Amino acid sequence: MLECNWRDGKWETTHIKPYGPIQVEPSCKVFHYGQAIFEGMKAYKDEAGDVFLFRPEDNWKRFNESAKRLAMPEVPYEVFVEGLKTLVNLDKEWVKYGEGLSLYLRPFMIASENGVAAAPSTEYKFMIVMSPAFAYYRGEVRVIIANQFSRAADGGVGYAKAAGNYAASFYPNNLAMEEGYQQIIWTDAASHEYIEEAGTMNIFVRIGDKLLTAPSNDRILNGVTRRSVIQMAKDHGIEVEERRIRVSEIKEAAQNGELKEIFGSGTAAVIVPIKGFKHEDFKYELPVIENDYATNIKAALMDIQYNRTEDKHGWRVKI
Amino acid sequence: MLECNWRDGKWETTHIKPYGPIQVEPSCKVFHYGQAIFEGMKAYKDEAGDVFLFRPEDNWKRFNESAKRLAMPEVPYEVFVEGLKTLVNLDKEWVKYGEGLSLYLRPFMIASENGVAAAPSTEYKFMIVMSPAFAYYRGEVRVIIANQFSRAADGGVGYAKAAGNYAASFYPNNLAMEEGYQQIIWTDAASHEYIEEAGTMNIFVRIGDKLLTAPSNDRILNGVTRRSVIQMAKDHGIEVEERRIRVSEIKEAAQNGELKEIFGSGTAAVIVPIKGFKHEDFKYELPVIENDYATNIKAALMDIQYNRTEDKHGWRVKI
Ligand SMILES: Cc1ncc(COP(=O)(O)O)c(C=O)c1O
Ligand SMILES: Cc1ncc(COP(=O)(O)O)c(C=O)c1O
Numbered sequence: 001m002l003e004c005n006w007r008d009g010k011w012e013t014t015h016i017k018p019y020g021p022i023q024v025e026p027s028c029k030v031f032h033y034g035q036a037i038f039e040g041m042k043a044y045k046d047e048a049g050d051v052f053l054f055r056p057e058d059n060w061k062r063f064n065e066s067a068k069r070l071a072m073p074e075v076p077y078e079v080f081v082e083g084l085k086t087l088v089n090l091d092k093e094w095v096k097y098g099e100g101l102s103l104y105l106r107p108f109m110i111a112s113e114n115g116v117a118a119a120p121s122t123e124y125k126f127m128i129v130m131s132p133a134f135a136y137y138r139g140e141v142r143v144i145i146a147n148q149f150s151r152a153a154d155g156g157v158g159y160a161k162a163a164g165n166y167a168a169s170f171y172p173n174n175l176a177m178e179e180g181y182q183q184i185i186w187t188d189a190a191s192h193e194y195i196e197e198a199g200t201m202n203i204f205v206r207i208g209d210k211l212l213t214a215p216s217n218d219r220i221l222n223g224v225t226r227r228s229v230i231q232m233a234k235d236h237g238i239e240v241e242e243r244r245i246r247v248s249e250i251k252e253a254a255q256n257g258e259l260k261e262i263f264g265s266g267t268a269a270v271i272v273p274i275k276g277f278k279h280e281d282f283k284y285e286l287p288v289i290e291n292d293y294a295t296n297i298k299a300a301l302m303d304i305q306y307n308r309t310e311d312k313h314g315w316r317v318k319i
Numbered sequence: 320m321l322e323c324n325w326r327d328g329k330w331e332t333t334h335i336k337p338y339g340p341i342q343v344e345p346s347c348k349v350f351h352y353g354q355a356i357f358e359g360m361k362a363y364k365d366e367a368g369d370v371f372l373f374r375p376e377d378n379w380k381r382f383n384e385s386a387k388r389l390a391m392p393e394v395p396y397e398v399f400v401e402g403l404k405t406l407v408n409l410d411k412e413w414v415k416y417g418e419g420l421s422l423y424l425r426p427f428m429i430a431s432e433n434g435v436a437a438a439p440s441t442e443y444k445f446m447i448v449m450s451p452a453f454a455y456y457r458g459e460v461r462v463i464i465a466n467q468f469s470r471a472a473d474g475g476v477g478y479a480k481a482a483g484n485y486a487a488s489f490y491p492n493n494l495a496m497e498e499g500y501q502q503i504i505w506t507d508a509a510s511h512e513y514i515e516e517a518g519t520m521n522i523f524v525r526i527g528d529k530l531l532t533a534p535s536n537d538r539i540l541n542g543v544t545r546r547s548v549i550q551m552a553k554d555h556g557i558e559v560e561e562r563r564i565r566v567s568e569i570k571e572a573a574q575n576g577e578l579k580e581i582f583g584s585g586t587a588a589v590i591v592p593i594k595g596f597k598h599e600d601f602k603y604e605l606p607v608i609e610n611d612y613a614t615n616i617k618a619a620l621m622d623i624q625y626n627r628t629e630d631k632h633g634w635r636v637k638i
Contacts, residue, residue, distance in 0.1 A: 021343060027448055030349070032357055034355055070486050108351060163351055163352055167481065192474075
């Protein structure tokens with residue numbers, strides 16, 4: 001793992017050491033005031049044994065946007081991106097070759113000052129931990145479109161990868177699971193009329209041949225996979241609209257047969273097709289279609305990630 | 320300090336031991352998914368050396384409401400309230416006698432399972448730590464009424480004492496401090512037209528002789544001090560209205576001279592008078608008045624806390 005501490009207004013020397021416990025005091029600020037942010041990324045191996053990161057600068061930039069919103073110090077490129085490269089290079093044999101295999105990388109930062117005064121911490125700890133990841137398949141995914149709970153407020157921290165956002169989503173998600181749904185598609189807190197994103201995925205809706213996704217704003221995490229899906233879709237000649245999507249529009253499209261696909265995008269599984277959804281009393285099962293966007297775009301993205309195709313957007317970074 | 324762990328679906332034996340560091344793994348879920356809640360309370364000593372808690376059951380109940388919303392296990396009365404009593408009893412000499420002196424008590428709970436999957440933890444750690452607290456005075460307090468950032472969403476976790484709520488408020492609060500204001504009065508995220516609460520205080524507004532405070536809802540922490548202030552005000556024959564308060568109403572009252580007081584309520588300082596506020600381009604300095612509600616209600620509450628008066632609502636709990 002990698003560790004770098006921020007004290008007296010600056011980052012100290014980065015250390016790489018074997019994964020192991022850390023000592024913290026019970027009054028460590030992260031436990032009380034929740035300054036904690038993270039990123040999720042992967043390292044992929046190609047047939048020749050070369051190892052690649054995927055758009056790591058995007059994660060670094062987003063990490064620093066999260067840091068800013070949570071009143072935490074930004075992490076320099078050298079510590080974050082070069083740190084990732086050094087770490088993955090050392091543990092190259094942990095990146096396995098094979099469909100869907102990868103090494104999951106988790107850069108994160110926590111407030112580490114001790115004290116129970118409700119104010120930003122003056123000390124922080126940045127770390128990177130890693131763990132082998134398998135092809136990600138958790139069965140069919142059906143979702144509830146939220147009409148009561150919400151994940152983020154306008155003017156809040158929804159766009160940040162802040163630890164507290166996830167804690168806030170667990171209880172509503174547990175209720176959804178009790179009803180037999182695996183995830184929630186969040187809607188805007190003010191009206192619950194527009195869809196936003198799911199717990200760890202951005203959401204795409206295909207109506208007719210058009211691909212729709214909510215615009216990025218201060219409530220939605222601007223996914224690296226989301227951005228890549230939009231580009232891939234455009235490269236494939238698919239019309240993409242980034243705009244607010246009414247729940248009622250999705251339901252109408254379902255009723256008149258125009259709703260072809262809903263899928264989530266995220267680092268964990270690249271793309272997760274949604275098999276069905278529920279909104280209030282309305283339930284719908286998505287049709288099974290040929291030549292679907294989800295499968296095609298996922299394949300195109302994985303070909304880039306695993307170095308099986310030309311990388312014309314310059315997304316791969318060789319270790 | 321007190322420590323009690325939740326494992327295999329149940330609370331284990333409570334341990335009391337000297338304050339000291341704990342060992343956690345970097346993948347400890349609290350660092351990544353933010354399941355962390357807390358309470359803030361105080362123990363007071365009277366002239367005779369007896370020690371009292373103030374409405375501890377209220378904190379216990381609120382703690383468990385926070386726990387539920389964050390998908391964490393509820394903590395039994397015996398562990399929380401009896402734990403507090405045992406702990407304070409052991410450290411009685413740390414509760415100092417004197418105006419404004421007290422022992423600050425911080426019960427909190429964190430997710431303690433290791434693993435980076437975004438799902439509720441299966442293990443939790445409940446702890447209580449303590450520290451001597453002094454009469455709390457941090458100079459004059461002026462506030463900005465928020466018109467862009469927000470603290471909580473409808474259907475969110477604003478009513479919970481969740482760590483993530485505080486992290487979310489630091490950055491906007493830093494911006495306010497750069498402008499010379501100490502705190503923010505949050506407004507509703509949907510319209511920014513109604514005031515909600517401040518960073519660690521509920522807010523009261525006196526217009527004419529009427530005392531107004533926002534109703535408790537799912538965005539506002541239902542303060543123990545807030546509840547006590549409302550009761551004290553009623554006991555003093557003051558008319559209290561719990562209702563939505565428009566920012567424009569406060570500004571109009573300021574302009575026509577009806578705005579007499581604004582103050583915050585919270586465990587830390589009981590009551591904090593607000594000297595002035597800013598909203599967009601509108602700035603206002605509160606008048607200095609005689610026989611103000613803030614001073615009178617604060618004195619009445621402290622008399623109860625320090626056992627200097629009859630406790631007709633049964634709020635004091637003797638250790
Ligand atoms: C809330 C949320 N939305 C969307 C995503 C997808 O983002 P990315 O594609 O960068 O993994 C994630 C992260 O995985 C997330 O946590
Ligand atoms: C957000 C917030 N609002 C209000 C309060 C006041 O609550 P109490 O009176 O229970 O201390 C607190 C806690 O101190 C708080 O953290």
